Amino acid sequence: MSLSVILLVLLALAVVGYVLGRSRALGSAGGDMQKLHSLPSYYGWNAALMVLIPSLLVLVVWLIVQPIVIHNQVASMISEASIEKSSLDLVMSDVKRVADGLDAAVEAGAMTADQASSIRTEFTDVRDRLGDVGVALGSDVNSETLRAAQRYREIASTGALLRLIVVVGFGLAGLAFAYMRSHRDFRARNVVERVVRWILLSAASIAILTTLGIVLSLIFNTIEFFRVYPAADFFFGLTWSPSFGGGSELGIVPLIWATLYISFIALSVAVPVGLFAAIYLSEYAGPHVRSFAKPMLEVLAGIPTIVYGLFALLTVGPLLVDAFGGGGLFGVDWMQGASSVLTAGFVMGIMLIPFVSSLSDDIINAVPQAMRDGSLGLGATHSETVKQVILPAALPGIVGAILLAASRAIGETMIVVLGAGAAARLSLNPLEAMTTVTAKIVSQLTGDADFASPEALVAFALGMTLFVVTLLLNIAALYIVRKYREQYE
Amino acid sequence: MNELTHVDEAAVSGQPKIAPAVEPKIVARKVQVFYGDNHAIKDVDVDIPANSVMSFIGPSGCGKSTFLRCLNRMNDTIDVCRVEGKIELDHEDIYDPKVDPVQLRAKVGMVFQKPNPFPKSIFENVAYGPRIHGLARNKTDMEEIVVTALQKAGLFAEVKDRLDAPGTGLSGGQQQRLCIARAIAVSPEVILMDEPCSALDPIATAKVEELIDELRENYTIVIVTHSMQQAARVSQRTAFFHLGLLVEEGPTDNIFTNPHDKRTQDYITGRFG
Numbered sequence: 210m211s212l213s214v215i216l217l218v219l220l221a222l223a224v225v226g227y228v229l230g231r232s233r234a235l236g237s238a239g240g241d242m243q244k245l246h247s248l249p250s251y252y253g254w255n256a257a258l259m260v261l262i263p264s265l266l267v268l269v270v271w272l273i274v275q276p277i278v279i280h281n282q283v284a285s286m287i288s289e290a291s292i293e294k295s296s297l298d299l300v301m302s303d304v305k306r307v308a309d310g311l312d313a314a315v316e317a318g319a320m321t322a323d324q325a326s327s328i329r330t331e332f333t334d335v336r337d338r339l340g341d342v343g344v345a346l347g348s349d350v351n352s353e354t355l356r357a358a359q360r361y362r363e364i365a366s367t368g369a370l371l372r373l374i375v376v377v378g379f380g381l382a383g384l385a386f387a388y389m390r391s392h393r394d395f396r397a398r399n400v401v402e403r404v405v406r407w408i409l410l411s412a413a414s415i416a417i418l419t420t421l422g423i424v425l426s427l428i429f430n431t432i433e434f435f436r437v438y439p440a441a442d443f444f445f446g447l448t449w450s451p452s453f454g455g456g457s458e459l460g461i462v463p464l465i466w467a468t469l470y471i472s473f474i475a476l477s478v479a480v481p482v483g484l485f486a487a488i489y490l491s492e493y494a495g496p497h498v499r500s501f502a503k504p505m506l507e508v509l510a511g512i513p514t515i516v517y518g519l520f521a522l523l524t525v526g527p528l529l530v531d532a533f534g535g536g537g538l539f540g541v542d543w544m545q546g547a548s549s550v551l552t553a554g555f556v557m558g559i560m561l562i563p564f565v566s567s568l569s570d571d572i573i574n575a576v577p578q579a580m581r582d583g584s585l586g587l588g589a590t591h592s593e594t595v596k597q598v599i600l601p602a603a604l605p606g607i608v609g610a611i612l613l614a615a616s617r618a619i620g621e622t623m624i625v626v627l628g629a630g631a632a633a634r635l636s637l638n639p640l641e642a643m644t645t646v647t648a649k650i651v652s653q654l655t656g657d658a659d660f661a662s663p664e665a666l667v668a669f670a671l672g673m674t675l676f677v678v679t680l681l682l683n684i685a686a687l688y689i690v691r692k693y694r695e696q697y698e
Numbered sequence: 699m700n701e702l703t704h705v706d707e708a709a710v711s712g713q714p715k716i717a718p719a720v721e722p723k724i725v726a727r728k729v730q731v732f733y734g735d736n737h738a739i740k741d742v743d744v745d746i747p748a749n750s751v752m753s754f755i756g757p758s759g760c761g762k763s764t765f766l767r768c769l770n771r772m773n774d775t776i777d778v779c780r781v782e783g784k785i786e787l788d789h790e791d792i793y794d795p796k797v798d799p800v801q802l803r804a805k806v807g808m809v810f811q812k813p814n815p816f817p818k819s820i821f822e823n824v825a826y827g828p829r830i831h832g833l834a835r836n837k838t839d840m841e842e843i844v845v846t847a848l849q850k851a852g853l854f855a856e857v858k859d860r861l862d863a864p865g866t867g868l869s870g871g872q873q874q875r876l877c878i879a880r881a882i883a884v885s886p887e888v889i890l891m892d893e894p895c896s897a898l899d900p901i902a903t904a905k906v907e908e909l910i911d912e913l914r915e916n917y918t919i920v921i922v923t924h925s926m927q928q929a930a931r932v933s934q935r936t937a938f939f940h941l942g943l944l945v946e947e948g949p950t951d952n953i954f955t956n957p958h959d960k961r962t963q964d965y966i967t968g969r970f971g
Contacts, residue, residue: 224738495777577814579810579812579814580814580816580817581775582772582775582810582814582817582818583810583814583815583877583880584826585772585775585801585803585808586770586772586803586807586808586809586810586825586881587804587808587827587830587833587880587881587884588800588801588802588803588805588807588827588830588884589800589826589827590800590805593830597826597830598816598826599816601818602815602816602817643791
């Protein structure tokens with residue numbers, strides 16, 4: 210019995226529950242809605258939720274537990290000898306493939322269900338027969354694997370049957386329970402609202418738990434890394450030269466330097482442009498210009514960063530080479546290739562403009578009109594009002610917006626991968642290619658990396674460092690923004 | 699010289715004519731205000747005498763605040779608002795293209811309904827106007843201007859030890875007096891007050907009213923108020939607005955004791971509004 214059938218059955222039960230719960234409650238009040246504690250639909254929803262929630266919870270638990278149980282049952286059939294030859298995981302994946310193959314064969318009609326559970330390697334070449342129905346196996350199937358596979362199928366099919374009975378049983382029990390309770394004095398509205406609150410809470414906790422999970426996976430791998438590579442060398446090493454042959458130098462300093470350098474250039478483009486755009490949009494632009502320009506600016510925020518990366522690589526980089534390269538506009542030879550800190554920083558700055566402008570615009574608009582009136586009423590010009598009253602009042606919020614933009618800049622990857630270059634370097638020249646923490650995480654984990662080597666594990670340490678830096682920036686930004694909000698509301 | 703006082707002359711026939719002691723500071727003739735298609739002020743003529751307090755009363759939405767905002771061209775900041783007619787300050791048309799509204803607002807200060815101190819220190823709140831207009835040559839000058847303005851607004855004794863504290867930390871009444879001090883600091887000739895006490899408790903209101911009475915000596919004051927008692931307490935002349943029209947204008951005592959127009963009578967006796 211497949212999962213979708215179970216879900217359909219539960220859904221049907223829920224609909225039945227809704228109708229029954231509603232009608233029984235109405236019946237208990239003699240059909241007079243005024244005598245019910247809650248609206249009739251609440252009794253219906255109560256029954257439907259009583260069907261769905263316990264049974265779905267059981268289903269989820271079952272789906273998690275069943276594979277573990279099967280694994281343990283079947284694994285006990287595998288002899289020590291075969292485990293020694295390869296490994297338990299490999300044998301088990303073989304078993305699973307054969308089992309799936311037998312399922313496919315039965316479905317395609319190449320075998321009857323009886324044959325599938327009774328064939329023996331001694332009499333049949335299982336590999337050929339499964340090959341006929343399109344299941345390719347890497348090696349010949351020995352009798353032990355085949356028997357394990359057949360056992361696997363047995364347990365799985367019993368499990369599926371049991372699952373259907375138990376889950377639908379829970380659904381029916383919920384239905385009966387809710388039906389019994391559907392009485393005109395039953396406070397169905399309160400119960401439904403409490404359940405809804407729990408649903409909302411669990412949605413919120415999924416987000417939080419996921420964050421926690423990400424952090425934990427980073428932490429464990431980072432600890433693993435620091436076991437094979439000294440932390441002091443990582444944090445203070447000035448050279449980044451990983452080699453998968455061993456003897457790597459994995460100093461984070463040149464990467465952090467380039468990250469901060471590029472972010473600095475990006476912010477020095479994005480902050481003035483974004484802020485001035487926000488001031489124009491919120492203070493000077495008429496409603497027509499505003500309704501046109503604000504969405505246009507926000508389109509910039511919707512462009513995928515890989516497109517910005519291409520823009521950096523194909524347009525901005527060559528333009529900068531034309532200006533600063535050998536035989537270029539300024540007659541200097543400061544720039545070798547299109548990739549440089551300036552290229553990536555400039556394009557990243559453009560990407561951040563809508564981020565800064567949109568947030569600052571909201572914050573400037575939040576400054577009460579009374580402030581503007583007060584200043585204008587004293588004979589200040591509009592520009593004096595903006596400079597001396599509105600911007601100071603909005604400053605904490607603007608600083609918060611800038612910090613949020615900074616954490617975006619630090620975590621940005623694609624623009625850097627394409628625009629900044631691949632060589633880790635400690636240099637002050639913005640026209641040289643450098644590489645950042647994020648770009649190196651990509652290059653350390655792509656390709657055939659051995660996940661036990663420090664060269665691959667370093668990616669987690671880099672990610673953890675980045676995570677801590679941006680987390681601190683975000684906390685600072687949120688703190689500042691919140692403090693600002695308290696001022697007017 | 700003042701053909702607009704015909705109303706009270708008629709109303710108090712038999713009594714000697716009460717003419718303003720001095721030449722009017724502001725003269726408005728045939729003032730019309732439009733908000734888009736909405737005709738908010740219709741044909742308002744009024745003379746506002748110098749060195750006295752004039753109050754505008756009337757039901758909500760009658761146009762009294764709108765008219766007040768015409769007197770320092772604050773309505774210019776509203777895009778859809780259009781003003782017609784003539785408003786003269788000391789015989790100069792303030793809507794003349796040659797007039798800089800920013801300069802005008804330095805001469806005609808304004809205090810708003812809700813106290814709106816800037817999120818700066820008390821000192822900086824008062825120093826803001828003088829600084830913009832370059833009224834102080836040095837720090838000592840500025841300190842003198844600020845202290846004088848705070849003294850005139852009756853606030854100095856309460857805040858002299860904490861001039862660096864934020865203005866937003868004061869109580870509502872103190873904030874409003876800070877806003878008055880801020881307006882006084884640029885040495886205006888006229889002060890417009892748009893329901894200055896509507897957000898204040900009775901004690902703070904009494905203090906502000908007392909202050910308004912003192913300020914009359916040096917400034918021409920126009921106050922919009924919802925409280926007829928307040929109009930009676932602080933103003934020498936009162937104008938009653940209704941549906942965008944100036945219905946009746948005259949000495950405050952006459953308006954409240956012997957209104958000429960039926961609508962004024964209905965309003966002050968509480969029959970509508």
